[in-house]
Structure formats: structure tokens, C-alpha cells
Amino acid sequence: MPAALGAAAKVAHEAVVRAARGVGCEAGWEAGRDAGREAGSMSPEPFLSVAGISKRFPGVQALTSVSLSVAPREVLALIGENGAGKSTLIKIIGGIYQPDEGEIRVCGRPATFPSVEDSLGAGIAIIHQELNLADNLTVAENIFLGRQPRLGPFGLRDRRALLRLSADALAKVGLRASPRTLLSDLSPGQKQLVEIAKALSREARLLIFDEPTSSLSTREAEVLFQRIDELKRRGLAIVYISHRLGEVRRLARRVQVLRDGRTAGFLEGDEIVHDNMVRLMVGRDISKYFSHERNLRLSENPIVLSVRGLKVRSSPHRVSFDLRAGEILGLGGLVGAGRTELVRAIFGIDPVEEGDIAVGGKPADVRSPRHAIAAGVLLVPEDRKSQGLVLELNVRENVGLAGLRCHGRWGLLDGAWERRTAREQVQKLRIRTPHLETQAKSLSGGNQQKIVLGKWLSMGARVLILDEPTRGVDVGAKEEIYSLMSQLAAGGLAILMVSSEMEELIAMSDRVLVLHEGKVQGELAGERITEENVMSLAVGGTAA
Amino acid sequence: MSEPPVSDGGRGPGPPPGLEPRLQPALQPGLQPGLHADEAVRAPRRISEVGLQVIGITVLLAVLVFITWLRNPNILGAYNLQTLSRDIAILSLFALGQGIVIIAGGIDLSVGSIICFIGLNAILFQTPDGFSWPLAAVLPLALAFTVGVGVAHGFLTCRLGLQPFMVTLCSLLVFRSVARGITGDYTVAFRKEDLPAFHWLGNGIVLGVPVPVWTLAIAAAALLFFMHFTVHGRYLYAIGYNLEAARFSGVRVHSLRVFTFALSGLLAGVSGLLEASNIQSVSPSTAGMAYELHGITAAVLGGCALRGGQGSIVGIIVGAAILKVLQRMIVFLGLETHWTDAVIGVVLLCAVIADALVKRRRGI
Numbered sequence: 001m002p003a004a005l006g007a008a009a010k011v012a013h014e015a016v017v018r019a020a021r022g023v024g025c026e027a028g029w030e031a032g033r034d035a036g037r038e039a040g041s042m043s044p045e046p047f048l049s050v051a052g053i054s055k056r057f058p059g060v061q062a063l064t065s066v067s068l069s070v071a072p073r074e075v076l077a078l079i080g081e082n083g084a085g086k087s088t089l090i091k092i093i094g095g096i097y098q099p100d101e102g103e104i105r106v107c108g109r110p111a112t113f114p115s116v117e118d119s120l121g122a123g124i125a126i127i128h129q130e131l132n133l134a135d136n137l138t139v140a141e142n143i144f145l146g147r148q149p150r151l152g153p154f155g156l157r158d159r160r161a162l163l164r165l166s167a168d169a170l171a172k173v174g175l176r177a178s179p180r181t182l183l184s185d186l187s188p189g190q191k192q193l194v195e196i197a198k199a200l201s202r203e204a205r206l207l208i209f210d211e212p213t214s215s216l217s218t219r220e221a222e223v224l225f226q227r228i229d230e231l232k233r234r235g236l237a238i239v240y241i242s243h244r245l246g247e248v249r250r251l252a253r254r255v256q257v258l259r260d261g262r263t264a265g266f267l268e269g270d271e272i273v274h275d276n277m278v279r280l281m282v283g284r285d286i287s288k289y290f291s292h293e294r295n296l297r298l299s300e301n302p303i304v305l306s307v308r309g310l311k312v313r314s315s316p317h318r319v320s321f322d323l324r325a326g327e328i329l330g331l332g333g334l335v336g337a338g339r340t341e342l343v344r345a346i347f348g349i350d351p352v353e354e355g356d357i358a359v360g361g362k363p364a365d366v367r368s369p370r371h372a373i374a375a376g377v378l379l380v381p382e383d384r385k386s387q388g389l390v391l392e393l394n395v396r397e398n399v400g401l402a403g404l405r406c407h408g409r410w411g412l413l414d415g416a417w418e419r420r421t422a423r424e425q426v427q428k429l430r431i432r433t434p435h436l437e438t439q440a441k442s443l444s445g446g447n448q449q450k451i452v453l454g455k456w457l458s459m460g461a462r463v464l465i466l467d468e469p470t471r472g473v474d475v476g477a478k479e480e481i482y483s484l485m486s487q488l489a490a491g492g493l494a495i496l497m498v499s500s501e502m503e504e505l506i507a508m509s510d511r512v513l514v515l516h517e518g519k520v521q522g523e524l525a526g527e528r529i530t531e532e533n534v535m536s537l538a539v540g541g542t543a544a
Numbered sequence: 545m546s547e548p549p550v551s552d553g554g555r556g557p558g559p560p561p562g563l564e565p566r567l568q569p570a571l572q573p574g575l576q577p578g579l580h581a582d583e584a585v586r587a588p589r590r591i592s593e594v595g596l597q598v599i600g601i602t603v604l605l606a607v608l609v610f611i612t613w614l615r616n617p618n619i620l621g622a623y624n625l626q627t628l629s630r631d632i633a634i635l636s637l638f639a640l641g642q643g644i645v646i647i648a649g650g651i652d653l654s655v656g657s658i659i660c661f662i663g664l665n666a667i668l669f670q671t672p673d674g675f676s677w678p679l680a681a682v683l684p685l686a687l688a689f690t691v692g693v694g695v696a697h698g699f700l701t702c703r704l705g706l707q708p709f710m711v712t713l714c715s716l717l718v719f720r721s722v723a724r725g726i727t728g729d730y731t732v733a734f735r736k737e738d739l740p741a742f743h744w745l746g747n748g749i750v751l752g753v754p755v756p757v758w759t760l761a762i763a764a765a766a767l768l769f770f771m772h773f774t775v776h777g778r779y780l781y782a783i784g785y786n787l788e789a790a791r792f793s794g795v796r797v798h799s800l801r802v803f804t805f806a807l808s809g810l811l812a813g814v815s816g817l818l819e820a821s822n823i824q825s826v827s828p829s830t831a832g833m834a835y836e837l838h839g840i841t842a843a844v845l846g847g848c849a850l851r852g853g854q855g856s857i858v859g860i861i862v863g864a865a866i867l868k869v870l871q872r873m874i875v876f877l878g879l880e881t882h883w884t885d886a887v888i889g890v891v892l893l894c895a896v897i898a899d900a901l902v903k904r905r906r907g908i
Contacts, residue, residue, distance in 0.1 A: 349792070373794040381792050390786040392853055401782060402793040404775050411774045455793065 045108060046071045047237040048093070048124065048206050053102035055088055062088040063261045065102070068239075070206065075228065075238045077248040077272075080258035081281055081444075081474035086241050089258070090208055094126045095119035125199030126208040129215075131191055133183055133198075140166035140179035143198045169197040173227055189220025193227065206237040213247060214472065217335040218500075218535075225250055243474065245277050246503070257281055282476050292328065292486045292508045294526070301325040303361070304494040305346075305377065305463045310355035312345045314338065315518030318355060323463065323494045328485060330509030331498045332534045338518035339498045340382055343465045346496075347379040348372040359462060373402065376462030380452050380469060382498070384445070388452040391441035395433050396422040398440050399454045406459070425454030430480060446477020453484070464488065467498045482508060502531050516540045596902075597847040598859045601895070605862055608869050616876040626754050628872055630746075630822065633760035635842060636864040638815040638835065640767055641808030643843035643860040647771075648804045649784040649852030650701065650708040654715035655839055658693060658812040659832035661719040662686050663820025667732045670739050679741045687813045693719075694809025698802030708805075716836065723828040733825035746821030756818045760861070763811065768857045776800060784852030841888065842867050845895050866891070 049069035055062045063085045070076045080086050091097045093104070095113035104111050106122050113119040133142045141148070143166045151158035166179035175193040183191060192212060199207055209228070213221040228251060232238055240251055248255060255267040257280035265280045305323040315338050323329050331339045344350045346357060348366035357364050364375040372379070381387035389398050400418035408414030422436050429450040433443055440448055449469065456464065469485070470478045485508060489495055499505040505512060512524040514537035522537040524530075533543040612619045619628075638655050645652045668674040669682045693715065701708045736743045748755040771777035782790045783797050791797045815835075820826050840850075846863030848855030870891060874884045 347792075368794075368796075369792060370794045370796065379792065386786065387788050387792045390782045390789045392785045393782060397778065397782075401790070401795070404778065405795075408775065411776055413773050413775055413778060 046105075048104070048106055049108075050089075050093065050104045051102060053089065053092060053099045053104075055092060055097060055099050061261055063092075063099075066258065066261070066263055067102075068093075068256060068263075070237045070239055072205070072235045072237050073232055074254065075232050075240055075252045077240045077242065077252035077255040078258065079242065079245070079248060079255060079277060079281060080264070081446075081476055084258040084281070084474075085261040086258055087210065088261075090126060090210060090239075090241065093119065093124060093208065120202055120204070123203060123205035124208070125202060125204035125206070126210060127192065127195050127199065127212055129211045131195050133191055133195060135182075135184040137183055138179065139170070139177060139181050139183060139186070139194050142183055142194055143169050143179075143201055145198075147202075165201065166197070169201040170194075172200050173197045174230070187220065188215045189217070189223055192216070192220075192224060196227065196231075204236070206239065207231065208239040208241070210241045211243065211472075212240075213242065213244060218502075219334070221247070243472070244501075245274050248272065248277065249274075278475055281474075292482060292489075295326060295328075295489070295510050298324050298327045298510060301327065301492075304359065305496070306356075306358040306361075307346065308356045308358075310342070310345060310357065311353045312338070312341050312350055312518075313353055314341050317517075317519035319515075319518075319520055320355075321513055321520065321523075323496055325492045325494050326489050328489050328495045328497060328508055328510050330505045330512040330529075331496060331515065332505050332512050333515035333521075333538050335500060337515040337538065339515050340467055341518075342515070343379060343467055343496065343498055346372070347377060347465060349379075373459070376460055377465065378456040378459065378461045378463070379465040380449070380456065380467060382467040382471070384448055384452060384472070389440045389448055392439060394437045394439050395426065395431065395443070395451060396436040398451050399425050399458060402455050403458045421458045422454075425451075425458055429454050429457075429484065444474065444477070445472040446474050446480075449473050449481065450477065453481070457488075461493060463494045463496065465496045465498075468500060469497060470499075470501065470504060502534065505534065506531060514538055594847060594854075594856050594859070597899070598856060598862060600898070601845060601847070601859065601862050601866060604891075604895070605866050605869060608866065608873060612869070612873045612876050619872060619876050624872075626749065626752075628868060630754040630756045631871075632861075632865045632868045633754070633756040634815050634818050634822070635835075635838060635868060636760050636861045637756075637763060637818070638808070638812045639839040639842035639846075639860050639864045640763065640857065641811030642836070642839040643846065643848050643855050643857075644767070644771070644780065645708075645804045645808045646840070646843055646848045646850060647784050647852060647855045648780045648801055649787060650801060650804060651712065651840075651850070652694075652697065652805065652808045652812075653709065653712040653836045654693070654697065654719065655808065655812045655815075656832040656835035656837075657716045657719035657723070658690055658809065659816035659819060659835055660826060660828060661723045662690055662813050662816035663831060664723050664727065664732055664826040664828055666742070666817055666820055667734050667826060668727075670742060671732075671734045672738055679739070683817070686817060687810055690809040690813030690816075691806050692809070694806035694812075695802060697809070698805035701805065702798040702801050720828075727828050729828055731825050731827040736824065742821050743824065744821075746818045746823070756822070759814065759818065763814070764857055764861060771857055776803075780804065781853055784854070786853075838867060841892055845892060847899075 046069035049067070051067040052065045053067070054064055066085065066089055068076070068078070068089065078086055078089070088097065092099050093113070095116045095118050098114070104113065106124075111118075111122055113122070113124075134145065137145070140162050144162055149158040149161035149165065150156065151161075163179050170177065170179060170193075173193045173196045175190060175197065177186065177190060183194065186194065196207065212224060216224065225247070228238060228240070240248070242248055249272050252272065253269060255272050255277065257264040257267070257277065259281060267276055267280070301324040303322045304325050307322075308320050309318040310320070311318045317338075319342055321329070331342070333339050341350065345352050346366065348368045348371050352366065357366055359375040359377060362375075364371070364377070366372040366375065366377070369379070385391060390401065393401070396418055399422040403421065404414070404418060405411070407417045419436065425431065426433060426436065431443075431447050431450045431454065433447060440451060443451070466485070469481055473481065482504075485495060485497070489510075497505075497508060499508075506529050509529060510525070512529050512534060514521045514524065514534055516538060517540070521540060522533075522543050524533050524537070524543060528543060530544075537543050609619065618624055638659065642652050642655060666682055666686050669677045669685075670679060697708065697711050697715065700706045700711045734742070745755055750758060771780065779790060779795045779800055782793075782795065783800060787797055816832065819832070823831075842864035843855060843860050844850065844863070845866055846855065846859030846861070848860065867888060870888055871881075871884050874881055874887060
């Protein structure tokens with residue numbers, strides 16, 4: 001029985017491969033590059049087109065009759081809020097899910113992808129947000145994982161061929177690293193290039209990027225964009241999924257917007273501007289994206305958090321700053337500048353080696369998060385899923401997680417307090433959940449982040465530290481979080497915000513502190529908070 | 545209902561004024577349902593899952609007893625019920641300790657050796673041939689010792705970041721070997737007349753129920769209360785699921801984990817004393833052999849997931865009961881006892897498969 005199934009799958013697979021390599025599509029991507037250069041125009045024949053795709057999961061209609069097509073030498077950006085159906089669509093194209101309805105055509109010929117292998121065989125490769133690479137193998141071994149070149153009758157590893165082929169693959173993506181390098185020695189950006197090289201070595205002709213820049217620094221992201229441009233010129237079809245609308249503008253000439261499992265609209269050329277994209281994504285006009293008005297009268301407010309000569313283990317430098325009531329202090333800098341390490345130390349996760357922290361004028365000994373919480377310093381951590389929430393627990397239990405031990409006598413569970421608080425926070429923060437007993441992991445990123453916020457807002461906060469508060473959060477929820485931050489600050493809460501998103505940092509901060517390699521490179525306030533100044537300080541320069 | 549009714553899809557009364565205008569239109573009723581007050585008070589789904597599991601294994605237990613009873617009604621005879629329930633109680637006691645360690649994301653393999661070591665020394669210290677100490681001194685001393693061992697496990701695991709598997713495996717080896725070393729591998733025993741009080745612990749019957757069963761009843765009630773009605777119990781589940789998130793929420797993760805190991809040590813000590821008293825002898829090479837695996841089997845049968853975060857007190861006790869009933873069943877059905885572990889292995893495998901299938905069906 002399994003043998004028969006395998007044979008059937010193989011036949012289907014070969015049909016798909018034949019379809020992919022057939023007439024009507026350019027033969028290979030290198031050839032396509034030349035054709036593209038001469039013609040200078042897009043091929044009218046799409047490489048991949050899917051039409052009328054619908055997919056239903058228990059309780060949710062994830063996709064309703066969605067179509068998508070992408071041609072060689074084209075970057076199609078696919079955007080939409082979390083839960084709009086982007087990843088379901090991609091998983092159908094990648095052979096992970098099967099559609100309930102609809103058809104897939106590769107180079108004009110019908111195809112089915114019963115498995116990931118079939119999709120790969122047809123020349124479609126997905127670069128997932130979490131890379132499918134093994135840290136303990138070399139670059140070459142990663143590229144050819146599962147298809148190592150073999151030698152002789154015993155299937156010995158052909159190291160020489162492996163190295164030669166991988167060097168070729170690396171050259172195609174412009175990664176100057178030896179194929180012998182261990183993957184763990186590469187930066188996130190370089191790893192991503194290895195993943196692309198792996199796809200190219202499988203003769204992929206459509207690359208689908210799913211939020212590729214979420215773990216990259218600005219510089220690494222720019223390198224990736226250049227590579228994507230180059231791949232496009234060489235004749236690859238590219239689908240690019242991102243929450244970062246700036247990137248979408250930079251890369252794509254055509255944008256498809258999904259909303260609630262349907263196509264909300266397309267944008268082309270000059271229409272691709274921020275407001276249009278947001279409008280289609282959320283289905284309404286947004287007059288002003290960021291709502292925070294910079295507070296200029298802060299110097300009269302009392303200092304709530306005072307950090308003096310703080311030194312953490314990972315950095316030789318000392319950091320000092322003050323945070324006033326009602327102030328939103330932005331902490332800018334490149335990834336790895338020591339921002340997260342700094343806030344972790346202030347919250348008592350990592351030990352403070354030297355220096356003093358005072359909260360409300362009183363010295364605070366933050367040996368553990370417990371002590372920080374007792375002093376009123378609360379942290380919404382960078383990694384929501386592993387640090388912010390217990391995904392398997394439900395909304396009520398997550399909201400109550402921190403406050404529970406402060407209520408109820410003799411350590412008894414105060415269920416009434418927990419239910420009341422959870423309901424309050426769900427209503428106040430507009431956490432979209434079917435009910436309080438829903439597992440946190442089944443909610444979208446934005447709603448999960450609101451649960452983390454709700455957990456802290458149910459306690460007496462004096463200083464709220466937000467580490468990348470809107471990472472992986474969709475546009476609608478982002479806006480709600482911004483407006484909440486504004487409100488909290490207006491109510492006198494002191495907020496320290498670490499952000500790698502330039503727009504967010506500039507729009508939300510009353511004052512910005514830029515870190516560079518563990519030390520405070522400069523402080524910006526008022527009109528001096530500009531993208532140029534922040535960048536210049538972040539790379540170790542000075543502000544204008 | 546005391547809660548204010550919320551009927552308009554979660555946009556309840558009194559939202560902050562600044563949020564109101566810009567947030568409403570994004571909601572699509574079908575896909576992003578709001579919170580309804582009536583739904584919010586519905587019974588938690590996690591509990592019902594646990595309930596389902598417990599019901600499932602209780603039915604399995606009943607079926608096993610019934611099958612045996614058809615062939616041999618003696619299994620429900622008064623004497624047999626007493627010995628069976630006593631065996632179940634002794635197994636349940638240390639399985640509960642191990643189960644709670646597992647719920648908090650750890651593992652304790654030292655149990656069998658500790659049971660042997662503590663039973664053996666309890667006899668050595670009390671008998672006239674040994675030190676003739678009174679029970680009133682030996683009992684607290686023995687339990688303090690096992691708690692100390694548990695605390696040491698917890699300390700090495702949490703403070704030094706060692707793997708609990710390795711730490712407790714070392715204890716498993718050490719205590720077994722020391723027990724054999726100090727006795728020269730000879731069995732120690734006591735006579736009922738010499739130590740009547742100690743003998744009563746394992747063999748006494750109060751109101752028709754064996755003393756170990758009373759012990760279990762007290763321990764189970766206390767643990768049931770602790771795990772499901774105190775903040776610490778909730779935190780143990782949270783730690784088992786995601787230690788990091790619990791730490792970031794200000795939970796004393798280290799202290800609580802150390803506590804679970806101490807509890808497991810204590811319960812292993814209690815089981816060891818009861819077992820030694822019941823059998824009236826301890827053979828250092830075989831007493832408590834593979835008990836740690838039986839405990840883990842009972843815990844997993846009872847719904848504990850080895851990755852942590854799942855399990856219930858009642859489930860663990862039912863799991864222990866299934867294990868002991870299976871052992872009896874083999875005897876009562878006239879099979880050779882050599883087949884016992886094979887049957888247990890198959891039943892455990894079936895339980896795990898059934899659990900996986902149910903979870904897949906429910907889309908969890």
C-alpha cells in the first residue's frame with residue numbers, strides 16, 4: 001500500500017516538474033536574465049497563478065476565493081494584518097495545506113502540491129521567518145541537507161563536489177563566506193542568504209519570503225533587498241510578505257492586500273504609498289497613523305526612574321539616564337547595541353554588575369524580576385512567545401499570572417479577582433478573544449501583546465518598559481498599542497521603549513537615547529529626533 | 545450574573561475615550577469575535593480536557609477490574625481489596641511526588657533507590673540488633689533526610705543549571721549502592737513484636753481501611769488543594785509550560801522547582817517507610833527496584849506530559865491504580881508474573897496513542 005502511494009506521488013511529482021520546465025515559461029533563470037535584459041519588460045505569462053483558492057479550518061474560513069499570480073522578474077508584495085490569510089495562502093502554495101477549492105497553475109499548467117516536496121520540485125521555495133537550517137552543520141552541509149552529493153557504490157559523501165556546488169550557490173547570492181564555515185558563526189542576515197542559496201541550488205524559480213527582515217538589522221536588511229533586486233533581474237519570481245510597509249515600497253511594483261481571507265485590493269506603481277496600503281489592510285482611512293503628541297513640558301515632572309553608572313556583564317560601558325513621569329523615552333540603536341541587555345538588567349533578569357537604580361527617588365535593589373515588580377518597574381519583553389506569555393495557558397490565567405500572588409490570603413487562588421481583572425483588561429485593551437478561557441496561542445500577535453500589557457496594567461506600574469512593543473503585531477493592533485502608550489503617559493506613567501522600528505521610535509518618543517556598542521552615544525529631544533540623527537548616532541557618529 | 549452584560553461584541557461599557565473612534569471599524573464579526581459575558585463565564589476548556597482524560601482512564605480502570613472479576617471474583621474480596629488498595633497507596637504516594645516534579649517540567653529518577661535506602665535504614669536504626677532508636681526519632685529523621693536529598697536535587701538543578709535527569713540518575717546509582725554497601729548486600733528485617741508501632745504503619749487497619757491508604761488520602765487532599773486552589777499550584781503549571789515567561793512575570797521559579805523536588809523526596813521517604821513496614825524486610829538489591837519508572841508510568845497514564853505543564857492529582861492516583869490492578873490481574877488470571885511488564889508497557893503505549901489521537905481530533 002505505501003509503495004503504491006509512493007509511486008502515485010512520484011508520477012504526480014514528475015508531472016508537476018514537467019509542467020514547471022515546460023514550454024511557455026522561460027527555460028531557466030539564468031537564460032531568463034538575458035531575456036529580461038533585452039526585452040526590459042515583464043513577461044506576460046505568470047510563473048505561478050492560483051485562482052479561487054478557499055480554505056476552511058474548524059471554526060474559521062481562512063481563505064475565500066483568493067487568486068494570486070506572479071511572473072518571472074517580478075516582486076509581488078503580499079500584505080495584510082495578522083490573520084488575514086497570508087500564511088495560509090503561502091502554506092497552500094508550499095504544499096503544507098491542501099485547498100478546499102481552487103486551482104494552482106505553474107507556467108499555465110494545472111498542478112497540485114500534495115506535499116512540500118512537490119512544491120519544491122515545481123521550483124517554488126519558501127524562505128520562512130524561522131529558517132530551516134541546522135546551526136551545528138557547515139554552510140555547505142546546510143545547503144545540500146538531504147541531497148548531499150554521493151560518491152561510489154557505498155554512497156560516501158563527495159566532499160569536493162559538495163564544496164564546489166555550495167561555492168557556486170553562495171556566489172549566486174553574493175555571500176562571501178567559506179562553505180566550510182559553521183552556520184552558527186554567521187549573522188542572521190548571512191543565514192538568510194544561505195537559505196536563499198539553498199533554494200537556488202534546488203533550481204527554485206519562485207522565492208516566497210515570509211517576514212524576512214524581522215530578525216535582521218537595518219544594514220543586513222538592505223543587503224537582503226539588494227540581493228532580492230538582483231534575483232528579480234535574473235528572472236526569478238518573488239513573493240514578499242512583510243508588515244514593514246517601507247520595505248514593501250522599496251521592493252515591489254505590485255502589492256496585493258489580503259483582508260479577512262479575501263483579496264482587499266491591488267496597488268501598482270505610484271499607488272504604493274503608506275496610506276493606501278494601510279487603508280486596504282484595515283479597511284478604513286487612517287488620518288494620522290501615530291497618535292502621540294510630543295510632550296515638551298516634561299522637565300517639571302518628577303524623575304521616576306534614575307539609572308546611574310549601570311554596568312551589565314555583556315558591556316564594558318556604564319549607562320546613566322533619567323526617566324520622568326509621563327515621559328516616553330525611546331531607546332534606539334542597532335540590533336546588538338545592548339538595549340535589551342540594559343532593560344533586562346533594570347528588570348532584574350540579568351545581574352547588575354555595578355551602578356545604581358532608583359525608583360521614585362528610592363534606591364531599588366533589583367536582584368530579580370520580583371524585586372523590580374515590587375518597585376513598580378514592569379517589562380514587556382522582546383520575545384512575546386517565550387518570555388511574555390505562557391502560550392498554553394488561557395487569556396484569564398495569563399492576565400492574572402503576575403498579579404495573582406499579590407491577591408488572595410495565604411497564597412490562596414483568588415479566582416474572582418482573576419476573572420474580574422481579566423475581563424476588565426480584555427475590555428479596556430480590546431483584546432479580541434472568543435472568551436476568557438481561550439488559549440493564548442490561538443490569538444493573533446497583536447492580541448497576545450495586549451495580554452502581556454494587560455498583565456502589567458492590572459498591577460501598580462510606575463515604570464513600564466516595552467521592548468519592541470509592536471514586533472510581529474498587525475497594523476490595527478499596533479495603532480491601538482500606540483494610542484494606549486500615549487494615554488498611559490498622559491496619565492503619568494513613565495515609559496521606556498526599546499524599538500528597532502525607526503518610524504515608531506521617532507513618532508512615539510518624547511526623548512530618544514541612542515546606544516552604540518553598549519554605551520549612550522547621544523540623546524535627542526524635540527526637533528532633533530530625526531531619522532538621520534538616530535541613524536548617525538546608532539552607527540557611532542554624532543547628531544546634527 | 546454579577547458581571548455587567550456585554551452584548552455588543554466585546555465593545556463593552558466604558559472604553560477609554562481615546563480608543564473609541566479609531567478601533568471599532570476594524571472588527572469583523574465573523575472572524576474576530578468579541579468577548580461575550582456569557583461566554584466568558586463558561587467552564588474552562590483546559591479543565592474539561594483534564595476531566596476527559598481522568599474519565600477515560602477511570603473507565604479503563606473499571607474495565608480492567610471487571611474483566612478480572614469475571615474470571616475471578618476474589619479480586620473484590622475484602623482481604624484483597626485491602627492489600628490492593630495498600631499497594632496502590634504506596635505507589636501513588638511517590639508517583640504524586642514524581643508527577644508534581646514532572647508538571648513543573650522536571651524529572652525525578654532517584655525515587656526507587658531512596659525508597660530502598662530509607663526503608664533499610666529505618667529498620668537498621670530501630671531494631672534491637674541495630675541502634676534501637678525509637679520510632680518517634682527515626683520517623684522525622686528519615687523524612688528530613690529525604691527532603692534534604694530532594695532539596696539538593698533542586699538546588700543542583702536550579703542554581704547550577706544541571707539537568708534533573710542527570711542529577712537524579714546519580715542519586716539513583718549512589719543510594720542503591722550505598723544501601724548494598726552498608727549491609728553487605730544482606731537483607732535486613734524486623735519482627736513484629738520488636739517494633740509494633742512501626743509495623744502498624746504499613747499493616748494497621750483503621751475503620752477497615754489500611755493505614756497507608758489513610759496516609760494517601762491525607763497527602764492527596766493536601767496536594768489537591770495545593771495544586772488547584774493556591775497560587776503556587778497555578779505557578780507550577782505555568783513553570784512547566786514556560787519557565788522563562790513565569791520568571792518574567794515575577795514568579796519565584798527556582799524556589800518552586802526546588803520545592804517540587806523536596807516534595808518528591810518527602811513522598812518517596814514516606815513510601816519507603818510504609819513499604820519497609822509492610823513487608824517487614826528490605827533487600828538492598830531488589831527493594832524499590834525500578835519504582836521510579838513505575839511512578840513515571842503512573843504519572844503519564846494519569847495525564848502528565850513529560851514536557852511539563854500537564855497533569856492532575858486525581859489522574860496520577862488513577863494511573864497508579866491501573867498499574868497495580870494490571871499486576872494483580874496477571875496473577876488472578878493465572879498468567880506467569882514475568883508477563884507483567886509487557887502488559888503494562890502495551891497498556892501505557894495504548895494510552896499514549898489514544899491521547900495523541902484525541903488531541904489530534906480536537907485540533908490541539
